[in-house]
Amino acid sequence: MNIALAVDDEVRHEAALPSASEAGPATKRVVVGYGFWIFLLSDIVMFSAFFAAYAVLAHATAGGPSGVQLFNQRSVAIETACLLASSYTCGLMSIAIGSRRYAATYWAALITFVLGAAFLVLELREFAGMIAIGAGPQRSAFLSAFFTLVGCHGLHVTAGLVWLTVMMAQVAIKGFRATVERRLLCFSLFWHALDIVWVWLFTVVYLMGVVS
Amino acid sequence: MTDTQYDRAPGDALALPDVEQGTSSGVLVYTIGFALAVVLTAMSFWVANTSLLWVGGVSLGLTVLAIAQMGIHLVFFLHVTTGPDNTNNVMALAFGVLIVILVVVGSLLIMADLNDNMIPSAELMNLHMQH
Numbered sequence: 242m243n244i245a246l247a248v249d250d251e252v253r254h255e256a257a258l259p260s261a262s263e264a265g266p267a268t269k270r271v272v273v274g275y276g277f278w279i280f281l282l283s284d285i286v287m288f289s290a291f292f293a294a295y296a297v298l299a300h301a302t303a304g305g306p307s308g309v310q311l312f313n314q315r316s317v318a319i320e321t322a323c324l325l326a327s328s329y330t331c332g333l334m335s336i337a338i339g340s341r342r343y344a345a346t347y348w349a350a351l352i353t354f355v356l357g358a359a360f361l362v363l364e365l366r367e368f369a370g371m372i373a374i375g376a377g378p379q380r381s382a383f384l385s386a387f388f389t390l391v392g393c394h395g396l397h398v399t400a401g402l403v404w405l406t407v408m409m410a411q412v413a414i415k416g417f418r419a420t421v422e423r424r425l426l427c428f429s430l431f432w433h434a435l436d437i438v439w440v441w442l443f444t445v446v447y448l449m450g451v452v453s
Numbered sequence: 454m455t456d457t458q459y460d461r462a463p464g465d466a467l468a469l470p471d472v473e474q475g476t477s478s479g480v481l482v483y484t485i486g487f488a489l490a491v492v493l494t495a496m497s498f499w500v501a502n503t504s505l506l507w508v509g510g511v512s513l514g515l516t517v518l519a520i521a522q523m524g525i526h527l528v529f530f531l532h533v534t535t536g537p538d539n540t541n542n543v544m545a546l547a548f549g550v551l552i553v554i555l556v557v558v559g560s561l562l563i564m565a566d567l568n569d570n571m572i573p574s575a576e577l578m579n580l581h582m583q584h
Contacts, residue, residue, distance in 0.1 A: 271461065273462065278464075278546075279545055282549035283549075285549055286552050286553060286556065289553040289556045293557045293559075293561065297564045314498070318498055325487070325491065328490075329483060332487075336479040336483070339479070430531065433526060433530040433531050436526060437523050440523060441523075444515050444516070445519075448497060449501075449515060451501055451502075452512060
């Protein structure tokens with residue numbers, strides 16, 4: 242019922258909406274979001290190069306351990322759950338920001354941060370375990386590509402956590418100003434895009450690696 | 454002047470102008486997206502581990518599931534729609550997807566082709582060994 246109503250509402254909005262060129266110049270929020278969207282897409286193009294390198298080198302193990310021996314599906318499943326849940330709480334945070342609720346924003350940001358940090362800890366433990374048994378990035382082309390691809394995503398998550406902390410400090414000090422809200426919009430875009438990259442990561446690296 | 458309020462950036466919640474109404478329907482949108490993503494993720498892990506399916510089709514199945522989940526994320530989390538205020542975002546996305554496909558599929562095709570054209574190295578090694 243609710244969905245039908247929401248769709249109905251949207252149709253009415255769009256009927257009343259002039260086409261994009263008639264509406265005049267776009268708001269700053271739209272321009273900033275679009276610019277950041279372009280950046281995210283270029284970031285994803287960069288990831289695609291790492292993905293291509295990994296796919297080409299996936300079997301170049303040089304006699305070293307292969308993915309089947311190294312990957313622990315349970316820990317990957319927990320990492321995926323953490324990141325997906327943090328994407329959800331990030332969405333709830335942007336709703337709280339839209340309705341200017343400080344407490345809800347802080348709580349959602351805190352849960353997002355904790356889940357993202359849990360993801361990072363699990364990933365670092367996995368890396369440390371692999372390096373400890375001599376399966377570091379210098380062991381084979383497969384492992385070099387693996388550490389580059391997964392590590393690059395991990396670096397992005399780290400940057401996201403730092404960014405989230407900075408944004409919460411800005412909300413606390415400056416409040417919900419237009420500039421702060423635009424930055425928060427960019428952050429939530431960034432965080433959701435990281436989750437899309439992770440979807441491909443666990444599919445291509447971990448699950449397909451175990452299958453073949 | 455209120456017309457411009459309907460312009461949506463990617464990632465914007467669905468009903469910006471009407472805050473009170475937007476909260477509950479926004480939560481609903483994220484929750485639906487989250488539930489679908491969880492189902493698709495669980496399916497991916499099941500497909501990779503089950504022995505019920507033909508092994509040759511598993512990779513293809515995983516790819517389809519990943520594409521579906523990417524679509525879920527784009528629609529429910531990033532709020533990319535087909536509306537007229539989203540044309541630019543969709544065009545940029547389409548271009549990004551084109552480049553990604555070119556890079557990944559192109560690399561795989563070229564490298565597989567190069568591998569096929571190589572003299573089989575094991576036999577070559579054996580020849581050398583015999584001399």
